[in-house]
Amino acid sequence: xxxxxxxxxxxxxxxxxxxxxxxxxxxxxxxxxxxxxxxxxxxxxxxxxxxxxxxxxxxxxxxxxxxxxxxxxxxxxxxxxxxxxxxxxxxxxxxxxxxxxxxxxxxxxxxxxxxxxxxxxxxxxxxxxxxxxxxxxxxxxxxxxxxxxxxxxxxxxxxxxxxxxxxxxxxxxxxxxxxxxxxxxxxxxxxxxxxxxxxxxxxxxxxxxxxxxxxxxxxxxxx
Numbered sequence: 001x002x003x004x005x006x007x008x009x010x011x012x013x014x015x016x017x018x019x020x021x022x023x024x025x026x027x028x029x030x031x032x033x034x035x036x037x038x039x040x041x042x043x044x045x046x047x048x049x050x051x052x053x054x055x056x057x058x059x060x061x062x063x064x065x066x067x068x069x070x071x072x073x074x075x076x077x078x079x080x081x082x083x084x085x086x087x088x089x090x091x092x093x094x095x096x097x098x099x100x101x102x103x104x105x106x107x108x109x110x111x112x113x114x115x116x117x118x119x120x121x122x123x124x125x126x127x128x129x130x131x132x133x134x135x136x137x138x139x140x141x142x143x144x145x146x147x148x149x150x151x152x153x154x155x156x157x158x159x160x161x162x163x164x165x166x167x168x169x170x171x172x173x174x175x176x177x178x179x180x181x182x183x184x185x186x187x188x189x190x191x192x193x194x195x196x197x198x199x200x201x202x203x204x205x206x207x208x209x210x211x212x213x214x215x216x217x218x219x220x221x222x223x
Contacts, residue, residue: 005140014135014170018128022177025124028117029184033065039079039110040195047202049076054084054206058213063088079110079195082203087210102203120184124217125178128218132174139167 043048050069051131056067070081083102093101143164 007036007145009137011135011138011142011166011170013124014131014138015173016134018131018170018173018177021124021128021131025121025177025181028124029188030120031179031183032114032117032188033191035114036191036195038072038077039059040191040198041072041078047080047198050081051202051205051209055209058209061213079106079199080206082109083199083203086208087207091214095207099207111192111196118188121181125181125185128177128181129171129174132171133171136167139170140164143167 041050053069054066057069067085070077070085075081081118083106086105087102090098090101114211
């Protein structure tokens with residue numbers, strides 16, 4: 001196997017690698033979009049309905065009833081109901097410590113997973129054009145090998161145009177992978193910010209209800 005054949009096989013390996021990381025990037029996006037839709041209430045009306053149900057049970061001081069609502073099929077996968085359960089499991093914490101604990105739990109159980117997957121998307125966005133450039137360089141090396149053999153082996157110089165065209169394909173594929181993933185990653189970042197804002201607002205509303213029902217002495221104090 002001569003150098004040109006080795007370069008051709010290496011270039012094919014670049015195509016395969018680009019395809020693999022592109023599919024993995026699409027998989028990560030699908031998983032993240034699905035998780036976002038599961039963790040967040042579909043609209044404000046759905047969130048308000050959940051808080052009304054919780055408030056009704058809290059006014060009756062029915063902690064088990066609140067937990068049952070949070071563990072129901074409609075709410076068990078969403079972020080706020082699960083954080084409500086965490087709050088119910090820690091009644092000994094002061095309001096300040098409870099808010100901090102819930103924030104840390106949200107970061108650890110929800111945001112950390114999104115950060116991990118987002119870091120892989122960023123890696124793919126950076127690697128895809130670099131792989132494309134590698135494929136282009138390899139193809140150009142093969143083209144120059146053909147140029148050097150024109151006089152000795154009688155290769156047709158016009159055939160080099162096709163080789164140079166193939167050389168640019170890997171760069172084009174790399175950009176075709178990186179650009180959509182960048183746009184989709186930014187969209188996820190925006191939606192994740194919306195999830196954080198919604199969780200903060202809805203959790204704040206629950207904590208006010210919780211403190212009013214179980215900690216009447218804390219009413220009126222800054223928390």
